[in-house]
């Protein structure tokens with residue numbers, strides 16, 4: 378039987394919001410029909426205009442708030458609503474943390490079919506602003522005007538910004554200088570449609586503890602006119618800059634960085650310290666973007682790994698060896714596995730920098746290496762997993778089912794793929810003990826989570 382849709386597109390309605398979706402959007406019902414309203418909060422009565430009415434659910438544009446939620450706060454960022462970045466800014470920070478805990482629990486129950494497991498409260502930040510050490514600003518022309526900033530929600534239009542409240546302040550200064558440079562020397566910026574122009578992105582990376590700063594200019598090809606002037610502008614205006622890199626990306630892709638780096642000035646990397654260890658970080662290597670919360674995250678990994686000093690540990694998706702080196706201080710031997718060669722080079726160097734010798738780093742894809750290592754008889758007592766958003770490949774989880782370490786510590790930035798992988802592992806002899814979400818990305822719907830699993 379065909380169901381009637383009780384709302385019409387473009388019509389206005391007053392509705393009550395009673396839930397919150399995975400992206401932080403409000404969810405309510407009009408005559409039983411589900412409507413998603415971005416910017417609305419549970420407990421609010423809002424006036425909306427229906428922008429789309431699908432068969433099963435619709436979308437509403439928030440027109441005004443009739444009865445606000447006590448959790449509503451005034452967003453401090455001037456680009457709220459236009460920039461696709463911090464979509465939870467209108468929600469009090471405490472409520473954001475509760476939302477994240479629930480997101481993890483819901484994913485675990487709905488996707489993982491795992492119930493009755495403790496999900497601890499999300500660990501928040503005392504100062505949840507200016508927390509990011511890395512920014513990636515696209516550079517484009519919008520209607521004839523130079524725009525440097527972030528993409529608008531669901532589009533490739535750029536919201537031109539002069540500051541970003543979740544980035545380190547230095548990023549604001551860098552944008553200003555790049556803007557001056559492009560305008561003064563007429564350097565063409567990249568056009569996605571025609572694949573012409575030169576400057577595509579500006580990437581900044583800052584060591585919060587060391588104060589070192591790298592600025593990378595991503596260019597479409599090797600030519601960067603007046604690069605000496607750019608170096609002059611950056612070095613005279615930004616005292617703590619230690620590295621200026623040109624990254625070449627001439628591919629038609631949304632991936633920001635290309636594979637080749639040319640050091641224009643200073644060293645080709647930054648060095649930072651994290652919980653007492655020193656790390657060298659190259660432009661193409663992954664490094665956690667919120668250093669304050671990373672120390673909490675790694676502390677939890679250490680606690681869950683429960684090492685006594687004798688164990689063999691495998692750290693899969695090891696990046697520049699951060700987790701491997703932390704664990705090595707309490708382990709017999711740690712193996713790190715990582716696919717990006719530059720990150721593995723950094724990892725070896727980081728082991729040396731910290732005088733740690735009971736580690737070994739292997740370059741390759743986890744899904745190819747782990748089954749081989751298991752076949753060759755390698756056994757680990759503890760395995761740490763820290764995959765990208767898409768989670769682990771089945772081959773990795775399958776191999777762990779054969780290796781049977783005592784404990785698996787799974788670090789994840791995506792509750793949905795985490796829950797899927799945990800389900801897979803619970804069907805192969807493991808039990809989920811507990812989960813600790815950590816807020817690495819305040820004001821965004823993202824949540825990081827550490828999970829402890831043990832052998833049944």
Ligand code: SAH
Nearest residue numbers: 663694695696715716717742743763764765
């Ligand atoms: N544990 C590290 C890095 C985590 S990010 C840290 O905390 O800093 C995930 C890492 O996995 C990245 O360095 C990425 O390059 C790597 N990676 C992604 N897919 C991979 C794969 N299939 N095999 C091995 N490494 C992979």
